[in-house]
Amino acid sequence: MARTNAMNAFRLSAGLLLAALVATAAAASKPSRYADLVLADKPVAYWRLNDSGTTVLNSAAGAKAALLHGAVEGKVAIGQRAQPSEQFPEFEPDSAAAGFSGQGQFIRVKDPGASSPLDFAKGDAITLEAWVFVNSLKDGQYAYVVGKGRTGNKGFEVNNQNYALRLHGEGGAACVSFLFRDAEKGAAPTKGKATKEDADKNWHRWTANDGFLPGSGWHHVAVTYTFGKGASVKGYLDGIEVKGKWDMGGQSDAAPVVDDDEVWIGSSMGAQAGSTFNGLINEVAIHRRVLDAKAIATRFTFVPPVVKFDVSKLPKDAVQVEIFENIGTTANWNFTVAAPVETYTEPAFGFVGLPQKYTERGVRADRSNPFLLRASASVKLPAGEHKFLLRSLQGAKLHVDGKLAAQTKFISPGGGGHSKVSPPPAKDFPANLRFPLMGHKEEWFTLKSTGKEMLFVLDAIIGGKGLRPEVGELTVSVEVPAQPARGGKGAAPVAFHLLAPAARIAHDDLAWESYSAQQLARLATTDAQRRRDANAAENKYWAQRHEAVRKFLATKPAPAVPTATTGGNAIDRFIAAKLAAAKVQPAPLTDDATFLRRLALDTAGVPPTLEQLRAFLADTSPNKRAAAIDRFLALPGWADNWVGYWQDVLAENPGILKPTLNNTGPFRWWIHESFADNKPMDRFATELIAMEGSVYHGGPAGFGLATQNDVPMADRAQIVSSAFLAMNLACARCHDAPYHDFKQKELFALAAMLKRDPQDVPKSSSIPDNANIKVGKRIQVTLKPGEKVAPEWMFASHGAAGSAEFARKADDTREQLAAFVTSPASDRFAQVIVNRAWKRWLGLGLIEPVEDWEDKAASHPELLAWLAREFMVNGYDLKHLARLVFNSQAYQRVAGLHAHKSDEPADRLFASPARRRLAAEQLVDSLFAVTGKDMSSEMLTLDNDAKSAAKDFLNLGYAQRAWQFTGLSNDRDRPALSMPKTQAIIDVLQMFGWRETRQGPLSARDHSPNVLQPAVLANGDMGNGRIARLTDDCVLTDLCVATQPLPTLVDTVFARVLSRPPTPAERAKFVNYLQAGYAERVVACGPRKSRKDFDPAQLLSWTNHLNAKASELKYAVEEKARLGDEPTPRLKRDWRERMEDVLWAMVNSPEFVFVP
């Protein structure tokens, strides 16, 4: 940390303030500085293009300069407004440029003859430079800026290109390109037909890898080259060297073609439209030497448009944040911004998350990449000198009262894994200041305040070409005098706070963790509002559609509810009828504590909190269960509790490293938001099928990605059909399904609907000739490889009639498919969803298996039909369905009392809910919830320094709930890539049925017990070093420190962990175990450490994982992780360890892993 060296001091004079903003622009505008710069380098030709007539003057010095005047050909628009001097201070305000419209116009400069200054032969050095403003450039196009030869003039060979500076369109960007033809063979035109390869051999073309966006304003372009030295080529964009490659004919030391053909500006090849420039050209110069990088750097001076702040409109006491999109394709500061797309406030200059963008349907979308975050606030600091720190992941700039105070560098993308491991922060790193995360850049500076308000404007680029758009931890912090230390010891001499107009937030770990969590929570709330705003029209559409469904259903008879014989709701009347017929007495209702734990697990996915439990038990009202159901259905955990289920069913399968094996995008975020918004389930299915929004950052478009799958849409069709229609089309991928009624064609017709195009059958989706499978009676292949199947809905019985009116875009087969699937004309979709939910809540479906109903009967067909209708009539509202089921006696009975005689529908009576084991995610979430600890695992990425694109490395962030995890992709088996804390959690998840990859859909996990399940809980690092470890951030530690009788503590811990009081025997045993030392357990100690020890993992990323040092560091990190979380110093060790034993026993109890 060379922070003292990098310190960037500047002083502000009093009264500068806003005036400074204007001054920056005004001070720089001296007349004609640019021409002086060019002329100083003594060009042989320099066309400033400031002309007013048809003669284009050469401004280069020399007696024969006039020989090189040019002439306008075609409609070149002379006198166009050139670079605005406010942003390009080197230019005169009245500077002009020449306009070309891509239609064959050009400027002709005659060659003065043999050995003219425009001829370049072997050994000659050349620099070509110009300013360009590109209106449009097609991908694949090469537009001429300036070139000699290849004019198509009579008397010259066609391919006589001595040299040319061109722009090449690629990936939407304009890239600098250089071209010449060598004289090796090209000098003697060969008669007859030369092959293309032969023809190309003599062309030598170099093209830059990166460019600028057409329409993004003025850019300076240049190339330098020494003929005869192939490796000497260099390209420049906006004064900075750009990497590139010889992409045609290879690098060559050959001599170029030299003749007396003309130099043309703006076109070539006989003024062919395709080679003509479209936009403005200015200041074209040719030098007979190689200008060095320093000289070319002087050409480009850009002052970003001044931010005109009406300081009075800035919010008081808050930082105004604006987001601007479309600032070019690569990260640089050379852009102008339009209106902000988002404006909001934060309390301080500290950013860890940014608002999401949503489509009109309310699904996650991508912003332009990169985009700009601008944060502004007036802040009053005490008079005197202050030390500041700007910390950012991607390039950022901080202006104070209009003057640049600090600037950080841009990310240099990529890196192969062999980079060095940086040293850890030096010993003099400020005490308590949070350490920078991997890849973050720091700039320190000092600033003198007069004690008045100063305007701080932070501009930060987010993302860039080949990068994920991530904010990282973007902060501006300022050193403040420390609080006087209590007791005179231990306090740091100084402290850093986030720069803020009003808030006081220390930039240490404790305060940052709380600040960033609050920011993310705020963003989640405002994102929900943003979704509502974005999709207001969509909401209206669905409301109307559900009204139409109600009208449609009103014409159909409803299934009759049996008359009441016992208590309970309508559900129970259906159940009672069958129970009575079978003469089975149902199980009694559970006690209140059991009910509440079950309800909490089925809604929030975690046990009730102590407060929720105590309030419920104390409630004496008769309808308290119904009221509790409403309360718990409103908890945010509802969404978390459904994500894991749909990740399985929909095969959500994001890979964090170079996606393979049917990887999808992380559409988990869309699933979560869908359930957080309690989206109608027909809308959920429709959005999935439409596959819109962001592919890599959480939109349903991520479902459309299926890497390394040769028929991704057939795969998606299988998932959609099993998830929503309980049709198993898996076998139909390669042949007509032997055990189902499905033909291969039906799957491919469905796939074609998703593809919006006929789907061809690849070889792999057939049975190979030499397979061990007999194609014959049972298995038939009716499609041939290569056949094309047109989009068609072939499952009329599952929704056809009346569907068309629901397809909003009649010609879009995805919309049609969604309409067919969710059509009210058939209640198949509603029944499938109802049955899936029923199985989750009662442990067994009304139809089994839930994903494949071929030839399966329902145990209670009338109940299923009635529930489906209820569901449809109530707008496909899953919470409505949940309310119905949770209020039934069938749900509220004691579990596990009646074993089903068989799996046959006739024997499924629902006399007692099946005993359900917690899903893996519920188990892990519950363990962290009852101990009141954060998961605090590693950031789920292998690209910690954000040097890669999302298509190669995802970043799933820090997991707060178990569904956020994914496989850790250490397929390369490399120690430096391990994530020990996360792995310890994943070990548990996986053992309990969670899948690290979901290559295919799964509707019901195998819940049979095995030895490794209790083993991993009992012995694993998560169960010991995390869960059963009393730490300072653990709610149970606070409980243990509080003054209370030991039996009360034991009762409280039982209530918290197991939602019940201990039995007398348990109480006696646990009290006895904790008795010794209870009175003296508390240790008086100072406040919590506000900064954690430096974690060496913060030095590691993919870019240096092959460095030996990285493995060593990671081994040490693994070792530390094995020891677990740092225990609290507030409890004496001996007693603490016994309390941890108690906790260990409770979470390892079989009771904990089951829904009660």
Next chain:
Amino acid sequence: MKTPTTKPLLNRRTFLNQSAAGVGALGLAGFPASAEGEKKTYPKGKAEHCIFLWLGGGCAHTDTWDPKRVGDPQKKIAGSAYPAIDTAIRGVQVCEHLKGTANLLDRFALLRTVNHDIIDEHAAATNFVHTGRRPTGTITYPSLGSLVSHERGALADGIPPYVVIGYPMVMRGPGYLGAKHGYVYLTDTEKGPAGLTRPSYVHSARQADREQLLGELRKSFSARTKGDKVVADYDEAIGSSFALASGDFMTAFKLDGEASSLRQAYGGEFGQRCMLARRLVQRGVRFIEVSFNLNFINGTGWDTHNDGQLNQHILIQQLDQALATLVTDLEKQRLLDKTLIVIGTEFGRPPEFDGGGGRGHQGKTFSWVLAGGGLKTGKAIGETDELAKKPVSNPMSIPDVHATICCALGINPAKNLFDGPRPVPITDRGEPARQLFA
């Protein structure tokens, strides 16, 4: 139609509900193919265990098992990096850094023409060589280790049949066979397997206290859920897990019980892993995958791009030391005939050198190696061309290699397993190298 599946019961005698039944019923003459359409007979070997040494990253066959003329990275002359030496198999040479193994090579069979056309990407190729299948999108295939442990179970009661010494990865997983056919893993021989090794800070007295407290809770819950079989099964699994964690099986991980001369003979961490594999074999583990993932030795492990090549010879020497010791140790313990050693990698590397003096990837031909397992060893199967870029004779596909391993372990490679109703042969029509069987 519903496929008959045996309802898994938790049984202390077997681990993870695994049953090894079915194999013994077959005749000694070999397996008749059970799949429809073919009536093939497959050889049946007598190996009981498999130690799978994984050289992740792509081991350069020309620098190890299939040496050719020596090249020069500086001058960009393609060829092997090291001179070749003679071995115990007449006419077969290996690289000079495999001295120890060379002397024992009659116990080995070199498969020099293994090949695939999977894109040269580690994850994809690693998946292919572990599962023997391309991903199809309709099925998640199990790894060889899961297949073997599914078919043969553990040799002893109550122990895991499949252990991985390396990082967890999906390619090593059980696929459609389900989590119970997954593996127990450890990343370091100093630490026991994750999930079975108690943390260092929980000593046995403390564990006893913990189990006492837990006992009270188990008792109470069992009483309140009497007759609930689901709960009872899980409770029984708890008991079994304690028995396993404190039983004989875990002593396998206490390597300091071995003579220090032997430990030294095995060498570094990879050697210790090999020694641990032998100890696991002795306790009845069926399949052990040992990863040689110590990439800090040369920076890149076996993925020797650029300067990874510089110290590749140290990796090879470590492999040689561990392998030679493993073979002699197993032989001494009379286990070599019962234990098939497999050395596998996801692809080889071309004879050409890259700009940094290292090598790229090559799937078109590369080497796998077998040893022991009661096979007719002492031969190199398949020949490659001048610079080991293409097979010249006897090309072997990955399914062929899997079939050979299956046959060696007494598993019919054409047997159908079931993913739901769908029959899936164990190997993708693999043909074993029949010359390895008596």
